[in-house]
Amino acid sequence: MRMSSQGVTVVALLADPDAPTEIAQRMARILPARLADKSDQGRRFDVEVVSEPFTAGTEDLPTLMRRIMDRGGAESWDIVVALTDLPLHSQGHKLVVDLSHEHGLALLSLPTLGGLRLQTRARRVVEEAVLSLARPRASEVEGPVQDQPSLAPFVSRFAPIHPGEVGAEETADLRYVVSGPRGYLRVLVGMVRANRPWRLVPGLSKALAAALATGAVATVNSTIWSLAESLSAPRLVIATVGSVALMIGWLIVDANLWHRTAEQSPEARQRARLYNASTVMTVGIGVLVCYLGLIVINLVWALFILNGQVFASTTRTPLDAAEYWTLSWFVASVATVGGALGSGLESDESIRAAAYSKREQERRLMLQDDDGD
Numbered sequence: 001m002r003m004s005s006q007g008v009t010v011v012a013l014l015a016d017p018d019a020p021t022e023i024a025q026r027m028a029r030i031l032p033a034r035l036a037d038k039s040d041q042g043r044r045f046d047v048e049v050v051s052e053p054f055t056a057g058t059e060d061l062p063t064l065m066r067r068i069m070d071r072g073g074a075e076s077w078d079i080v081v082a083l084t085d086l087p088l089h090s091q092g093h094k095l096v097v098d099l100s101h102e103h104g105l106a107l108l109s110l111p112t113l114g115g116l117r118l119q120t121r122a123r124r125v126v127e128e129a130v131l132s133l134a135r136p137r138a139s140e141v142e143g144p145v146q147d148q149p150s151l152a153p154f155v156s157r158f159a160p161i162h163p164g165e166v167g168a169e170e171t172a173d174l175r176y177v178v179s180g181p182r183g184y185l186r187v188l189v190g191m192v193r194a195n196r197p198w199r200l201v202p203g204l205s206k207a208l209a210a211a212l213a214t215g216a217v218a219t220v221n222s223t224i225w226s227l228a229e230s231l232s233a234p235r236l237v238i239a240t241v242g243s244v245a246l247m248i249g250w251l252i253v254d255a256n257l258w259h260r261t262a263e264q265s266p267e268a269r270q271r272a273r274l275y276n277a278s279t280v281m282t283v284g285i286g287v288l289v290c291y292l293g294l295i296v297i298n299l300v301w302a303l304f305i306l307n308g309q310v311f312a313s314t315t316r317t318p319l320d321a322a323e324y325w326t327l328s329w330f331v332a333s334v335a336t337v338g339g340a341l342g343s344g345l346e347s348d349e350s351i352r353a354a355a356y357s358k359r360e361q362e363r364r365l366m367l368q369d370d371d372g373d
Helices: 019-028 031-038 061-073 118-134 180-195 197-203 205-219 222-230 233-254 266-305 308-315 321-345 348-355 358-372
Strands: 008-015 044-051 079-084 093-100 105-109 161-163 174-178
Touching: 008 019, 008 031, 008 061, 008 118, 019 031, 019 044, 019 079, 019 118, 031 044, 031 118, 061 079, 061 093, 061 105, 079 118, 093 118, 093 180, 105 118, 174 180, 180 266, 197 205, 197 266, 205 266, 205 321, 222 308, 222 321, 233 266, 233 321, 266 321
Parallel strands: 008 044, 008 079, 079 105
Antiparallel strands: 093 105, 093 174, 161 174
16 A cells, blocks of 8 residues: 555545445545544545546446556555445345455445445444555565454444455455345345435426326315215225335336346346345335325315315215315325326336436446346
8 A cells, every 4th residue: 555755645435426425525524534533553644535437337346346446546546445336246245345455445335334324334434444454564564464453343243244255366355245134134225225215206297296186186076075084094094005006016117117137046136136125115115205295285285175064065074184184195095096197107217217326227227238138
């Protein structure tokens, strides 16, 4: 690892665009001081953020590490830590971080850190990676790299992260991975968070317009009043589940979001299940947010437009708070079905843009091209 003549270690955070860049920029504000405090050699650190799509076109770990090494070699950086929001795989496991002490490189896959406290977890991993890479190499001290302090501080029984195998020809010399059911769940939640499912709401303008129009009409329809009044709570729940499931299924099928792989290996099928599970959860959360929004909008609309005497004369039930809530709940289910039909007017590209992060869109397009070949 190189060291600047002024005794300053220059650290570059090479981040994929979108969420990884935002995370890198936030941690860069406090990283120099925290690294200086934790360093036992009294050195100073200078942190730079570079936003580049270094994962474009590949998920192969050796290829990515070579790209990072080439990029770092063209600059006066001492350490390069690359961050991506793509799930990366190594021999059937999900990669957390790859390190090369010889070249001063690290590659961090953010989804394996889960969906909660991502900023804090990412910062801690980057700190430990930088401090590990900043220590003298095996050629400068006695003992191999494996005997030097590693990333143990973020490995615990609550975080199923453990060392992984590294090929003899690979650039990396230390690797951490996650595996097992807890690791699968952790990566799945991280992928869903990377997709930012709440962006699905403004991204489906035509579907929302259809849902709002359906809800507005249904709220003043006397037949809907009678149906809402006659439905019990279990039937309202069934209507909710059915309408939400219909919306999720329609979006996935109509926009071709379901991932199919031509490979027959267990690892390829496992990746396909992971990608499809993240799609269902991403779209599901987005649709549920839309559904709750429709309930609120329908309730406001009903409070404004409904006449208690007309409602009572039709349903033989006074229009009280319970009736407002029941009607708004049922109309939200009806409106969601209307929104599912309206989503057919959206282009596949707009739905994918709303459902996936930019990196995930590129990854799925690459996989489709590979399967097509």
